[in-house]
Amino acid sequence: MRHAGWVAGGAAAVLVAAGAITYAVADGDDSGTRAPAADSADAGFARDMAVHHQQAVEMSYIVRDRTKNTEVRRLAYDIAQTQANQRGMLLGWLDLWELPKVSADPPMTWMGMGDMASGKDGSLMxxxxxxxxxxxxxxxxxxxxxxxYLQLMTDHHQGGIHMAEGCVDKCTVGVEKRLAQGMVASQQSELDLMADLLHQRGAKPRD
Structure with missing residues (x-):
């Protein structure tokens, strides 16, 4: 129960921060004064990363119920809470910008990779x-x-970092670029932790 309380407290803090960021964008307190276009990197990243994050949340809840290991469960909780809240921010920005959450363009088009996104067996990005x-x-x-789980999430984070770095390079909304940079830092830290957890289990990331 103590861990559950800690998670809830952390989630509440993230939600407060998300509210502040959303308010800042709505109030025009940022480098951009106009909502980005539907085909912009800002909108594309928000749409695609929301989908990417949703799978990470689902994956984390699955493993939570498949193991009793404290370290892996804690990592899964942290990933699920963080990415669920970030997903809410991304979708909230799309609402704020009055832009669709679904695009007719293939995923990753905003990165110039629309023709490379797989889509095979549900792997969209x-x-x-x-x-x-x-x-x-x-x-x-x-x-x-x-x-x-650790192998799948390692692949997932590597793909997520690639996308977030794309936003840092291409997005124009300041708070979104800063969120993307934070994703790069936090997911890289989690990659290091997952490598250690795999090593402890006599395993390693997939090639």
Whole structure:
């Protein structure tokens, strides 16, 4: 229960920060004074990263119920809470900008990679797990679930970092660029932790 309270407190803090950032954008307190266009990097990143984050949340809740290991469960909780709140911010900005949350263009078009996004078996963007991999995660328990989750999430974070770096380079809304830079830093830190957790289990990231 203490951990649950800590998670709830952390989530509340993130929501307060999200509210402040959303207010700042709505109030025009940023480098940009106009809402970005529907085909802009700002809108594309918000749409695509919201989808990317949603899978990470789902994956984390799956492994939470498949293992009793404290370290992996804590990591999964942290990823789920952080990315759910960031997803809410991204979708909130799209609402604020009065832009659609779904685009007719392929994912990653804003990065010039629309023709490279796979879409195969549900893997819509770099690093995303396939539908088959998600189903397999739900059939594993204990150490096997932990290893597969850590491998899938390593791939997921690597793809997410690539996208966030694209926003840092291409986005024009200051708070969104700063959020993307924060994603790069936090997910890189989690990659280091996941590498250690895999090593402890005699495993390593997938090639």
């Amino acid at each position: 770099p690093g995303m797990a396939t539908n088959t991999e998600m189903k397999r995660l739900g059939t594993l328990d204990g150490k096997q679930a932990e290893v597969f």
